[in-house]
Amino acid sequence: MDEESKSxxxxxxxxxxxxxxxxxxxxxxxxxxVVFSARDLKLKRRVAIKVLPPELAFRGEIRTRFLREAETAARLSHPNIVPIHAVGEANALVYxxxxxxxxxxxxxRLRRRERLPPEEVRRIMKETADALGLAHAMGVIHRDIKPDNILLEGTRRRVVVTDFGIAKALVGGGVGTLTGTGVVIGTPTYMSPEQAAGxxxxxxxxDIYSLGLVAFEMLVGDPPFQAGTVPGILMKQITEPAPEVQRLRPDCPEDLGHTIMRCLExxxxxxxxxxxxxxxxxxxRVSVPYRRTAAAGSYRTRRPLEPRASGPPRSAGAPPLAVPAPRQRPSRRSSRDQLETSPGDGGEPPLVRRFRSHFATYVSVNGGLLLLNIVTGITSPWFLFVSIPWGIGVASRYGELWSAGYSWRDVVSRPPARDALPPPPGAGGGPARPVARLPEPKTDDFGRLAIQIRQMRGDRAAVAKIVGRLAPAERALLPDVQPTVDALLARAEELARTLNQMEGSVDQQTLDRLDQRIRALEAQDPEDLDPDAHRRLELLRRQREMLADLLHRRAKVEAQFESCVLAIQNVRFDLLRLRSAGVGAALGDLTSATQQARALSADVEAAIHAAGEIRQVLGKGTL
Known part of the structure; x- marks a missing residue:
């Protein structure tokens, strides 16, 4: 695109x-x-606007899919996902x-530093996986995870993932690919084998495979698969196993290396x-070697490619594809060792799995001995000679488990095999608690903050549903979650009403008008000003100083309101994690989020008083 078309x-x-x-x-x-930065004139905030390229926008089916996928992605609300505020088309542009x-x-960042510290790689992977977990639970596959779509915000470099679902909008439907437009869909360097195979x-x-490719590049400095042509890269994605990351980055922690290599299967x-x-x-931080891809071509062997009519025939002199090497048959001993040390599909620590296996053996064996003792006569409970010493060993093992921060729930309940939102009412976990539906927020009450109030009410309803579907024992551990969220929402709504009532009285436009009047009086010759004009000038200056102070105080109050939005979001997502990962894994984070929300509720109470003082000043007609 030349400069003229850009402009x-x-x-x-x-x-x-x-x-x-x-x-x-x-x-x-x-x-x-193409992405532009812009200023939202109504909400007074900076936004980014993405426009579909004109060479794609003229095709009606692509426009429709683009808008549909963008609307789907707009439902994703997560601290590590870029929020989508609006979707539309105007002047033949789709944005x-x-x-x-x-x-x-x-x-x-990779262009500047090439390689990142292992702990930073772990953090970026973890936050990206957290964002993907929510999207996958809602049925949204990213399809284009790459460094360009992972943003690092602020000094803490918080991960924010962008462009959810857009790739699917361009490849879905009946067209298949867009080679006719000359645009490559997706990024071959970060494609999974199944994407590369079409x-x-x-x-x-x-998406997990693509995230593994990104993590490999963060550690090593280069992607694992490189070639001079796009077909060459795609062939390597399908047939070649990735190099061992620890061999190329020796200071990489062993568990991190194994975790990345499992992503790249x-x-x-x-x-x-x-x-x-x-x-x-x-x-x-627990991961051991998983099943390595045996050899090049293993993916092709499992899922052969259909011959493409448009592709050139393979020449007789071309080198044959690599044949999978014969796999060594593992011994029974090695199979048992791998069973005890390899992580399960849920990513459980081996400590929990080993104790569960040991406890199950204890219960089954001693149960059998008790039954045999009853059949032969219970007058002499000889089974206790076995169960008591063995039980001491079980108690000792549970002490190790308790010290590591796990409980009986982590032993009894396996983590779910799939990410999922809370089940619908009546599915599996019993009927959900009835949730009081709050009325739709009115613009007259909350003004430009009505959107955030609507979001907070939705989060509050989601929290109530999740808490209602928890087991009674789990719910007893979280007595303060729902009352804290309800109290914070009530204070946030009161704060939003107060801020809306100030609209038009305490804003930058009023300050600008005062500045204009002050400059007009100051531009006149002081000798030509009568005493009344001097008094007006001093009064305007005092009003200007007071208004600037009120604007500063109002900005602090608005910041407290934004914190309320994020606090309720954090509680909601920690509850989602608790449902999928178990109480032992997420209870600490949820308790911390609830405590922060409770502390914020007190801060908002002070902010409401501050906003009330501002209203009193306005009510006196000082300005």
Whole structure:
């Protein structure tokens, strides 16, 4: 795209959205769109606007899919996912408006540093997997996980994932690929084998493979598969096993290396089954070697490719594809050792699995001995000679488990095999508690904050449903969650009403008008000003100083309101983690989030008093 077409696209977009957004500059571009930074004129915030390239936007079926997938992605609400605020088309342009991320992409960071410290790689992987876990639970597959789509925000470099579902919008439907437009869909360097093989149906494990490729590059400095042509890269993705990351980065922790290598298994069944299982393995720092892809071509052998009519025939002189090497048959002993030390599909620590196996053996053997003792006559309970010493050993093992932070629930309840949102009412866990539905927030009450209030009410309803579906024993551990969320929502609504009532009285426009009046009086010759004009000038200056102070105090109050939105979100997502990972894995985070929400509720109470003081000043007609 030349400079003229660039400016033409920016001008067209600026004219189409002039009533709502003021375009500032171009942030970046790729095969799936051009991104501009802009100012939201109504909500007074910076946003990013992504526009579908004109060479794709003219095709009606692509426009429809793009809008549909963007609307689906807009349902994803997670601290590590870029929020989508609006989707639409205007002036023959298809666009969506998303949150502005003040930071850089992971790709830019890798260009500067090439390799990242292992612990930073672990954190980025964990936060990305957390975001993918929510998306996968809602049926959204990213399909284009790569460093350009992983953003690092602020000084803490919080991970924010962007472009959910957009790749599917461009490849879905009857067209299949867009080679006719000259645009490559997806990124071959970060494609999974099933994507490279052209399979139409892929699942969440494809994103896990792509995340493994990104993690490999963060540690080593280069992607694992490189070639001079796109077909060469795709062939390597399908046939070649990835190099051992620890051989190329010796200071990489062993568990992190094993976790990444399991992500890069060619067979989807051999990878981490879910993003949540991957995240738990990263958190627990427990991962051992999994089934390595035996040799090149193993994925092709499992799932052969259909011959393509458009592809050139393979020449007789071409080298044959690599044949899988014969696999050494494992011994019974080695199979047993692997069973005791390898992580389960849920990413459980071996300590929990070993105790569960030991306890199950204890119960079954002693149960059999008790039954035999009853049959032969219970007058002499000889089975106790076995069960008591053995029970002491079981108690000792449980002490180790307790010291490591686990409980009986972690032993009895296995983690789920799939990421999932809470089941619908009546499914599995019994009927959900009835949730009082709050009325739709009115713009007259909350003004521009009605959107956030609607989101908070939705999060509050989700929290109530999740808590209602917990087992009674689990619910007893969380007595303060629902009351804390309800109290915080009530205070946030009161704060939003107060802020809305200030709209038009304490804002930047009022301050600008005062500045204009002050400059007009100051521009006159002081000798020409009568005493009344001098008094007006002093009064305006005092009013200007007071208004600036009120604006500063109002900004602090608004910051407290934004904190309320995030606090309720954090409680909701920690509850989701608790349902999928178990109480032992997520109770600490949930308790911390609840305590923070309770403390924030007290801060908001003070903010409400501060807002009331501002209203009193306005009510006196001082300004």
């Amino acid at each position: 033409s696209l920016a001008d067209r977009l600026s004219n189409a959205l002039a009533d709502s957004y003021a375009l500032e500059s171009e942030l970046g571009r790729g095969g799936m769109g 969506f408006v998303m949150g502005f991320v003040d930071g850089e992409s992971l790709a830019a 399979e139409k149906e892929i699942d969440a494990r494809s 060619k067979n989807p069944d051999d990878r981490w089954p879910t993003s949540d299982a991957l995240r738990r393995a990263l958190e627990n």
